[in-house]
């Protein structure tokens with residue numbers, strides 16, 4: 001069974017570019033994104049090639065579903081004034 005690459009925030013700017021690249025390289029990709037800023041359209045051309053899970057990385061149930069041995073964590077916000085929220089997102 002092929003190893004799955006989990007990309008959190010895979011519907012965002014950086015994440016979706018990474019997902020496109022991984023798919024191009026023939027990898028099996030699973031995206032976990034809550035669509036707070038990301039857009040499904042960013043993944044439109046490759047939607048049938050990936051597994052897309054809508055969920056929050058701070059939700060243990062979503063993480064359990066999305067679990068993978070290889071993870072690229074891009075799913076976090078950008079504004080520094082929300083640092084405590086982003087600390088939660090980055091320190092799992």
Ligand SMILES: NC(=O)c1ccc[n+]([C@@H]2O[C@H](COP(=O)([O-])OP(=O)(O)OC[C@H]3O[C@@H](n4cnc5c(N)ncnc54)[C@H](O)[C@@H]3O)[C@@H](O)[C@H]2O)c1
Nearest residue numbers: 009011012013014033034035036037038056057075076078
């Ligand atoms: N874009 C840049 O030039 C740049 C430069 C340096 C660092 N960064 C950092 O890289 C990260 C990604 O940047 P981006 O430009 O791709 O931002 P983005 O907003 O386009 O992408 C972030 C993605 O993460 C998702 N997300 C956010 N919180 C989530 C959560 N709790 N659970 C699941 N998904 C969640 C969003 O829906 C979105 O799809 C950010 O932390 C940003 O600060 C970006």
